[in-house]
Amino acid sequence: MGGLFTETFVASLLFGAVTVGIPLLLAGLGEQISEKSGVLNIGIEGMMLIGAYGGFVAAYYTGSFWLGFLAGGISGMVVASLMVLFCVILSMNQIVIGIALTIGAEGLTALLHHFQFSRSYPRLSEAPSLDIPGLNDIPVIGPAFFERHPLVYLSILLVVFVAWLFRRTHIGLNLQAAGDNPAALDAAGVDVKLTRAGAVLTTGMLAGIGGAFMANVGAGIFVPFMIHGAGFIGIVLAMLARGNPYWVLLGAALFGASLALTTALQVAGLNIPTDVVQMLPFAMVIVVLVLFARHSYLPPSLALPYHRGER
């Protein structure tokens, strides 16, 4: 075998794919819930960024990763509540508000970070991992999948849970109806705005946790603008997944791997210009979009505010 597929390379690729993929997975699942209910949540990038900042600050001062994730989730929900207020309750344009929230979050976190830490970038200790006995001894795969922070396992379980939620519960039916034909849901006696508000808040929570994971586990530091499009990739994943959480998982793995390629190729010491390497994930995004965008499905009432029986 040539230089490429060495054990170090593959190990680094898989490890990186999980690290990068988990925030994408959380964002994608969150966005999927939101979109199912008919809210195009473009503010998810901002929710992740605020979540990353809140999560980092909490983890930094308390020293607890769990409190960090909790703070990240709450921070994300705070941003999401703005989205609920403007887009769901006041029926304003979801795209405008979403972009405003993202840009606002970028400015706010940069400012807060500056006040808090000035120009220093303090680092967290390495995230504790929960080793799965037996499995973590497998070479290459073990360290990548079975010696990770518990949130990694929880996120995978979340996929199964969300799939069950969609298929087997009233919440699933309500979400689907809110995005497909909200008037039908209203006529069935379910509050459309409440359903959408719940969906958006959940999205905020998941996005915030995903952001906190990026900062605390992935990077170990907070840097302004660090989300760097992960939220937008989450939107793409949700659109390509046609309402199926397992497709979000697959997509997150795919995008995670291609994003991790950058680091992995550098670790493998391959003699390719860094610029080319850093371009790869985005080329991947474009290829995937071209190949699968035709199959994307959007709920008919996506991005349309709901008003009851007006004439």
Place this chain on the structure above:
Amino acid sequence: MNPAAGQAPQVSLHGITKRYPGVLANDDISLAFHGGEVHALLGENGAGKSTLIGILAGMQQPDDGHIEIAGKRVRITSPRESLRLRIGTVFQHVLLVNSLTVIENLMLGGAWWQKHDRKSALGRFHEISELLGVEIDPDVPIGRLSLGQQQQVEIIRALWHGGNVLVLDEPTSMLTPQGVEELGAVMRRLSGQGVAIIFVTHKLREAYAFGDRISVLRQGQLAGDIPPERLQALGEEEATNEIIRLMFRAAGEVAGADAETMVREGHGRRARADFDRSGKDAITLNHVVTRAEPGECALADISFSVKPGEVFGIAGVDGNGQKHLAEVLAGQRPALSGAIEVNGTVAAHSGVPARRRLGVRYITDERLGEGTVAGHSVATNLVLKEIGAPPFWRDGVTLWRRIFSHARQVIETHDIRTPSEHTLLGRLSGGNIQKVLLAREISADSSVVIFNKPTYGLDLQNTRLARERIIKAAEQGIATIVISTELDELIELCDRIGVMFGGEMAGIVDNQANAEAQIGRLMTGAKAA
């Protein structure tokens, strides 16, 4: 006949008033609905029927007046409250979620913290569908059902929580003749069970055929009420006269007489048109085929021709290729193979502008979708298909004054009821939107006009006006194609009628005495003898 007649009404309305900006939609309406009775609520478009239904369903609140249910005063503040009071409503436009299955749609509305219970839902589903006498597969997505079946699902849902009152808002407007008959049977079975049925319609014949009691709304007011005893005492003839009197009284004697003729002629047949049968064809379709698309019925080998001054009808149950045919004719959809000739010119691959230059005009059934832009003014909509062309545009500059004066003139000549030419089209009633479309599409230089469901959703008066317009177009020598699912309409208007089935022309029938039976057979897919 009416087991509960004479008892306290299930629902009674007392002085219900509802105002919208500029409109008094309901003006002091008091009505009582009894169990075991089909109560037909009849009125023209804009008479206030939909508002009244909206109030019963909890979608709107009355400004004045109150509602009593079984003698107790209630406030119906939300759709949920309406369901809790056991009022089930089937709206005019299907309110189901296309991407969910039948049973999932029926399970909608359960407490969100609970898992849904498919098994007991299925039990309830079978119970009610047996009561109604309908058969539907509960695991099919709603989007794959016919409109008639979707409506049956709506009725099942309205009764899901043990409804005492069933409100049906214009339930027949989307149905085939068989569908209407089935609906009638369902209503009779339910009223036999003691359910109070409120049957809202603007079709006089249906109100008479299905209603035990008939109330007439006019301009937001209750114009009159014919109780069951009277309805039975009167013969069909007298009852019809009475209803017409109630519906059109305000419009004066002339309008009343008009309305009467128009209803009488409902079953009539147009005098044989006087067109040159040996003349050259205005439009010819030769083996036209369109590309199949998911969920749509494509054309598989359609051939026919229409002569100037002829009215050619296209019959068939909805969804048998009519949509593709209309679009191919209008130039909106390319033909995969086959040829279309207009006045001798081959026009198989041309788009809408080229088709218009050949004199082809299309009056769509989607009046507010592809026909007009609801957010634009009446004036703009009248020149929608001439954007950029003289005389209303010069060198790319819009000449608003010309557009507005053109609009004022058209509004005058076509009797379009609108506050002004600047009014947004979406604010007009269905009948007036249709007038805008007709005024735009039928002009001196049109040679072929396609009408797609020209009277769908229109009230009696506007239906008559639209039909008159079609006949006038034919008399001007225009080759006229009428696509409709209402057989009566085609029989009344057409010279020949082609029947579509599964994207093919099952047969073409001369509109003679026994045409109805032949067409009916062809509609079900039987080949022409």
